[in-house]
Amino acid sequence: MGADAEAEDSGTGRAGDRDVALLASAVRGNQAAFDSLVRRHTPRMYRVALRITGTSAEAEDVVQEAWISAWRGLSGFRSESAVSTWLYRVVTNTALAYIRRRRPTVSLDAALTPDDESRSLLESGLFADTRANPEGRVVRAEEVDAALRAIASLDVSQRVPLVLRELEGLSYEEVAEVLQVSVPALRSRLHRARVALLAKLREQ
The missing domain is CATH 1.10.1740.10 (RNA polymerase sigma factor, region 2, helix turn helix motif)
Structure with missing residues (x-):
């Protein structure tokens, strides 16, 4: 193999x-x-x-x-x-x-380039978990670049759970285990991160 x-x-x-x-x-x-x-x-x-x-x-x-x-x-x-x-x-x-x-000033340009898997996950609507997160919405294909730019600009405490959940497609339970927090705490953190993300997207 x-x-x-x-x-x-x-x-x-x-x-x-x-x-x-x-x-x-x-x-x-x-x-x-x-x-x-x-x-x-x-x-x-x-x-x-x-x-x-x-x-x-x-x-x-x-x-x-x-x-x-x-x-x-x-x-x-x-x-x-x-x-x-x-x-x-x-x-x-x-x-x-x-x-x-590391030094405080580091370019995030590389994090903005969408690979095929990230694009697929974003386009599949992982942001649009509207039942648990009313502020969620489907990110269409033409919005992928903007979404990645917004994610990269978030504080790392918000960026990491979004990367694991939205870009890697891990379940809530898996992300909670990775970050060693409870699932309710993770959902709360993701809610705040999604709100911040949508605010960033509206600014673009």
């Missing part, structure tokens, strides 16, 4: 079972198993790092640091979490730590 195919086959169900098997093998010292996890999950980890940091160079550094942290923390993985969710948490925490120690 090629790297691209492996990267696509890393969600839930059988792919999740394969992740667990690979991680268990990696814990026993199997470097090839860990390398397979790296190939499967690096693309999505890079996307998250890019959306949080805003630059491709920093995103690459973050992903490298995140994999080092993951390798060192293999034995601490708890099986009640999905491997993918655990890795999202590792890369998110690494990106946030990177932001805290």
Whole structure:
């Protein structure tokens, strides 16, 4: 299986079972198993790092640091979490730590470029969870660039949950686990983030 195919086959169900098997093998010292996890999950980890940091160079550094942290923390993985969710948490925490120690002025231009998956998720209407969030609305194809620009300009505390929920398509439960908050707290944070996002969009 090629790297691209492996990267696509890393969600839930059988792919999740394969992740667990690979991680268990990696814990026993199997470097090839860990390398397979790296190939499967690096693309999505890079996307998250890019959306949080805003630059491709920093995103690459973050992903490298995140994999080092993951390798060192293999034995601490708890099986009640999905491997993918655990890795999202590792890369998110690494990106946030990177932001805290970097210079204050960094261009977010790279975070504004929509990749195919982000465009697909935005166009599918993930912003329009109108039952739980009346302020939500479907972001049409022509609005993707504006939406990404607005997301990138938000405070990081609002940007991160939007990246995970709206751009990566994680469930509320998964995002809450990544950010280590309760689901009600996450919904409240997302509500405020969506309100701020719509305000940014109206300014454009």
